[in-house]
Amino acid sequence: MNWLTQAQWSPYIVGAGIGVLSWITWLISNEPIGCSTSFSRIAGMIEKLFRGKKVEKKLYYQEVKPEIDWQMMLVIGVVIGALISSLLSSDFRLQWIPSVWSLTFGDNMVLRLAAGFAGGILLGFGSRWADGCTSGHGISGTMQLAVSSWISAICFFIGGILMAQLLFNIIL
């Protein structure tokens, strides 16, 4: 069983595993793997704590109900699964600043968190705008050959590659 304790598997094995997993989620739960909608449900649930029931009247939350569903359980499962995997391989570590970031931008934690926060806002906003993320469009949608998903996935990488080049190779 030492494959369970390996820090990293072949990306092809991992990818094929995700492909097989998506057969099973369709077959058993009739759902594609996706993640980002859950964050808008969580946002709605938090807003509900402050503003109560009238949040459900917001147009977006009429379409995407602020409640726990299959996908939110999936996202919670991802946290647990990654925790188990990283503990088994002793790869779990509490870390504030990733090493590639610190090589270029140094060890200033405020800078890393500011970039992460700004990035998170754009990521949340952009995934709602595009109606999906790297898993919902990038994996589950492209494998269904959806035009919307192929356009989204290509644009995720165009935006990401341009911004990464700008950050790492042009600004610094």
Add this chain to the structure above:
Amino acid sequence: MKTKKMKLFWGLLFGMIFGFLLQKGGVTKYDVIINQLLLTDFTVVKIMLSAVVTGMIGLYIMQELGWISLRPKAGSWGKNAIGGLIFGVGFALLGYCPGTIAGAIGNGYLDAVTAGLVGIIFGSWLFATIYPGLKEGILKKGYFGNNTLPLIFRVNNWVVIIPMAIIIVAILYLIEHAGF
């Protein structure tokens, strides 16, 4: 009620497998994702493309057998291209995406569980708040519905699936051959 709880349980279980695989693939790490966007490490693309080729063939076989019926998302240029580009910029700044950030949290990465997570939730809330002003405007620009590639080309599904599988395998071979 019981079936609803059962469904949530399956979601949790499938999520655990997904998270396990993401962590074993290395994509719960900022370094791996940012190096993909800097085009120095192709782990993310290798995982995504092998998932797509495996998933695509299996899903379409299951659909032919009548076991499942797929639900491609409807979209438009205004929605998918603009949203995708905004997402991409955020992807490069944060270095995680909405799925891998959950994995990064499990992996212990504190920039993910603080700034990243709060940012994603705030960004999602912001969109929900301005959504009424976008819904009938920019999000409908260049609307193409829930089309799939075979529908656009007016061909049988397998006329797209088989060449697509060959192209993906060829791309993976070339990436590997180029030394990435």
